[in-house]
Amino acid sequence: MAGRGKLIAVIGDEDTVTGFLLGGIGELNKNRHPNFLVVEKDTTINEIEDTFRQFLHRDDIGIILINQYIAEMVRHALDAHQHSIPAVLEIPSKEHPYDAAKDSILRRARGMFTAEDLR
Amino acid sequence: MITPLHSSLGDRARPCLKKKKESGWAWWFTLVIPVLGRLRAQTIMKARLKGAQTGRNLLKKKSDALTLRFRQILKKIIETKMLMGKVMREAAFSLAEAKFTAGDFSTTVIQNVNKAQVKIRAKKDNVAGVTLPVFEHYHEGTDSYELTGLARGGEQLAKLKRNYAKAVELLVELASLQTSFVTLDEAIKITNRRVNAIEHVIIPRIERTLAYIITELDEREREEFYRLKKIQEKKKILKEKSEKDLEHRRAAGELLEPANLLAEEKDEDLLFE
Numbered sequence: 001m002a003g004r005g006k007l008i009a010v011i012g013d014e015d016t017v018t019g020f021l022l023g024g025i026g027e028l029n030k031n032r033h034p035n036f037l038v039v040e041k042d043t044t045i046n047e048i049e050d051t052f053r054q055f056l057h058r059d060d061i062g063i064i065l066i067n068q069y070i071a072e073m074v075r076h077a078l079d080a081h082q083h084s085i086p087a088v089l090e091i092p093s094k095e096h097p098y099d100a101a102k103d104s105i106l107r108r109a110r111g112m113f114t115a116e117d118l119r
Numbered sequence: 120m121i122t123p124l125h126s127s128l129g130d131r132a133r134p135c136l137k138k139k140k141e142s143g144w145a146w147w148f149t150l151v152i153p154v155l156g157r158l159r160a161q162t163i164m165k166a167r168l169k170g171a172q173t174g175r176n177l178l179k180k181k182s183d184a185l186t187l188r189f190r191q192i193l194k195k196i197i198e199t200k201m202l203m204g205k206v207m208r209e210a211a212f213s214l215a216e217a218k219f220t221a222g223d224f225s226t227t228v229i230q231n232v233n234k235a236q237v238k239i240r241a242k243k244d245n246v247a248g249v250t251l252p253v254f255e256h257y258h259e260g261t262d263s264y265e266l267t268g269l270a271r272g273g274e275q276l277a278k279l280k281r282n283y284a285k286a287v288e289l290l291v292e293l294a295s296l297q298t299s300f301v302t303l304d305e306a307i308k309i310t311n312r313r314v315n316a317i318e319h320v321i322i323p324r325i326e327r328t329l330a331y332i333i334t335e336l337d338e339r340e341r342e343e344f345y346r347l348k349k350i351q352e353k354k355k356i357l358k359e360k361s362e363k364d365l366e367h368r369r370a371a372g373e374l375l376e377p378a379n380l381l382a383e384e385k386d387e388d389l390l391f392e
Contacts, residue, residue, distance in 0.1 A: 005238030005239060005240055005257065005259070006238060006239050006240070006241065007235055007238060007239075008235075008237065008238075008239060008287065008290075008291070014225050015211065015214055015225070017229070018214065018224070018225040018228050018229065019210055019211070019214050019279065019282075019283045019286075020283055020286075020287065021228050021229065021232060022228060022276070022279055022280050022283055023237065023280065023283030023284045023286065023287045024235060024236035024237045024258075024262065024280075024284065024287075025235050025236075025237050025287060026232035026233075026235060027232065027233070027234055027235035028232055028233065034232060035235070036232075038229065062239045062241060062254060062294070063239060063254065063290070063291065063294045065290060082301075083301075084252055084298040084299075084301045084302045085241065085252055085298060087254070087294035087295075087297050087298045088297075089290055089293055089294055089297065091203065091207055091290070092204055092207050092208070093211075094211045094215075097204065097208070098200065098201075098203070098204035098207070103200070105196070105297055105300060105301070106196070106197070106200075108304065
């Protein structure tokens with residue numbers, strides 16, 4: 001577990017994916033499957049959900065980064081994922097800044113802390 | 120079967136409870152542990168009660184330690200997420216700048232994906248007996264985008280790469296925090312469930328059994344006592360009855376005194392006088 005590295009996957013709009021690929025996380029596996037998905041205006045929700053589920057099942061992906069507005073579209077698939085690995089992180093996009101109230105993880109802790117309490 | 124209930128119907132309308140009452144034996148078992156009402160059983164039960172209480176206290180301590188760590192992690196997560204929002208904004212700005220100078224390189228970047236330079240390893244951390252997975256990022260291989268932006272906008276592109284690399288590091292840290300968060304959440308739920316089970320089911324059951332044993336022992340004592348009393352009474356009555364009988368017979372003259380050997384009397388058997 002400590003030796004084999006895991007990948008970081010990205011599901012986001014073109015700009016986000018480009019940026020992260022330049023950061024050096026992109027890889028094609030043996031079957032030429034990429035570890036990222038560029039979501040455009042005409043990408044269906046089913047496609048996004050399918051790719052997300054595929055990423056969850058792949059055992060060489062440790063983290064999945066997903067834009068928050070896309071996460072909203074497949075919220076049910078995100079909430080159904082209860083395991084700790086792969087970790088699903090919601091990141092903001094250019095048009096949609098980060099909203100702590102919509103985050104899956106922070107919603108579980110609602111009632112204990114809110115972001116306003118810690119400011 | 121889920122029935123909409125009116126409270127006045129009570130247990131009659133709850134099929135699951137109804138079943139419990141009819142199979143009375145099994146239902147009773149959950150209230151009290153079946154033991155004989157003996158002294159030895161009492162000592163055994165006392166030891167079990169002590170054991171259950173110690174277990175509950177230890178589990179409570181574990182739950183407290185986990186909750187403490189949980190809150191710390193939650194605080195850190197919120198801070199890091201706010202920071203991440205800022206870093207991502209910066210990175211997005213630098214992307215826009217680079218696009219402005221270097222033109223649209225998105226398609227080339229996406230086509231040239233080959234091997235990842237940044238990968239993550241999962242290590243294990245231990246908190247109060249709970250193993251938490253922790254991510255650590257590492258670099259390997261060379262930058263496959265060295266040649267991008269060679270034509271124009273090279274510096275913006277370099278800045279862009281640095282920004283996104285920084286963002287990736289931050290995100291890996293955030294992912295570790297998040298996985299610990301989720302794992303701890305589960306562990307805390309399980310521990311609290313066990314604490315509640317011991318506190319509300321097992322300990323009351325043992326206490327009820329102890330009370331039952333004590334009542335049984337008391338009952339036996341009282342039985343013995345009662346039995347003794349009754350026997351004494353009976354003896355007294357019998358004695359009184361036999362005395363009365365004696366009086367009557369004496370008064371009626373039926374009673375013959377038994378022969379007194381020491382009294383002088385004429386003995387017919389003697390041949391020679």
